[in-house]
Amino acid sequence: MRVGFIGLGNVGGKLAGSILRNGYQLDVHDLNPLPVEKFVSLGANRAATPKEMAGRCDVVITCLPTPSACASVVEGPEGLLEGMGPGKIWAEMSTTDADETRRLAGRVIAAGGEAIECPVSGGCHRAATGNISIFAGCSRETFERALPFLTVLGRRVLHTGDIGSASVLKVVTNYLATANLVSLAEALVTCKAAGLDLNTSYEAIRISSGNSFVHETESQVILNGSRDISFTMDLVAKDIGLFQNLAQSHDVPLEVSPLLNRIFADAIDRYGERELSPNIIKRLEEATGLEVLANGFPPEMIDDEPEEPGYEVKPTQDVCIYDEREGADG
Incomplete structure (x- = not known):
């Protein structure tokens, strides 16, 4: 081939x-x-x-x-x-x-x-x-x-x-990642403002219910100071704009999505379209006069998972949920 x-x-x-x-x-x-x-x-x-x-x-x-x-x-x-x-x-x-x-x-x-x-x-x-x-x-x-x-x-x-289905799901997942990035920026700046050690704060989030893929990747390059995740603000704005348009076309009354679009539009006005997307945290660093940095974190992410042949993931189907009130057939 x-x-x-x-x-x-x-x-x-x-x-x-x-x-x-x-x-x-x-x-x-x-x-x-x-x-x-x-x-x-x-x-x-x-x-x-x-x-x-x-x-x-x-x-x-x-x-x-x-x-x-x-x-x-x-x-x-x-x-x-x-x-x-x-x-x-x-x-x-x-x-x-x-x-x-x-x-x-x-x-x-x-x-x-x-x-x-x-x-x-x-x-x-x-x-x-x-x-x-x-x-x-x-x-x-x-x-x-x-x-x-x-x-x-x-x-x-x-x-x-x-x-069409894959494009919709990709936009959905990028929207969720963006919401997570903005919330992590708020969390890390708040930890710094409260006087917490940022290495300890990172670990607390990582081992808790607050953990996520975005935290284990983008939070690391934020704390390093490189902010380099090989993704820029114009691409984020495109993705969350596509998600907003998708929801509007189906009459879904979103509340978080419009705010995210405004946040990134403001960041692009301040720092330019090609600014690295994790630098969304700069808006809060500038507002508080704080620098959210810590030692020991990498300047970029490197995949340490061995390369292996891929495989098809199949959705779970025909799951029977057991309800003690009704028995296994409920």
């Missing part, structure tokens, strides 16, 4: 590395020539256009920052659609709008190809080792064809249903 990869940024570059590391023929394309040159030096092939890549690859993966960027790659001049045909798969790994993904997937399918949306979750450090989680939205037939390369890209692969 020959795989093409378009979008070699913070996440895409690491995912493409897993493809190359595991022995696949790899073609690469990016508007930035530097990562392309790096991959070519490692044995990948350069594709001048998405059309060229689609013409010679069995699978073309896109991992791009915005829905408009993806649309341009798929249906623009020299785009993927011009090279798609029977037996070829387009795999969309971006965090994007579900309706736009469905629209583009429809065009790929109409051109004779297959489409799968497969956004990832778990942080750049896990993308680098092939241990990240993948949500896959597509037909079951396409999922079965895609599973061999998906289990190279990620450790845990969940078939979420039809096209």
Whole structure:
């Protein structure tokens, strides 16, 4: 199987590395020539256009920052659609709008190809080792064809249903991570203001009901001072904006989501779109005159989980909940 990869940024570059590391023929394309040159030096092939890549690859993966960027790659001049045909798969790994993904997937399918949306979750450090989680939205037939390369890209692969379902779940999980990040910023600044030792505070949260994936990753780079989780405020704003739009389209009267959108809009006004997302804590550091720093924490996260073949995660079904008042059949 020959795989093409378009979008070699913070996440895409690491995912493409897993493809190359595991022995696949790899073609690469990016508007930035530097990562392309790096991959070519490692044995990948350069594709001048998405059309060229689609013409010679069995699978073309896109991992791009915005829905408009993806649309341009798929249906623009020299785009993927011009090279798609029977037996070829387009795999969309971006965090994007579900309706736009469905629209583009429809065009790929109409051109004779297959489409799968497969956004990832778990942080750049896990993308680098092939241990990240993948949500896959597509037909079951396409999922079965895609599973061999998906289990190279990620450790845990969940078939979420039809096209669009994975994009919705990815936006939901990114919204939850953002809410956790903001609440952790408030908690850490409050611990500092109360005179608590921040190393002890970190451990107290980690071993308690307050623990989370975000705490075990982003709190560490916050306390280190690097604040480097390879994710920026403009990307957070995009993701939580997509979640807000999703909820509004279904008439869900959210209360926390609008506040998060205002918080990040204010932070972008202060620090710029490309500021690292954990620096959302700077708003509170500046308001209190405190620095939330501690010794012994790493400047970036490194995945220490050994790389192993991935597998399909299957949702729990047909669970019988025992109720003593009614018996096992209740």
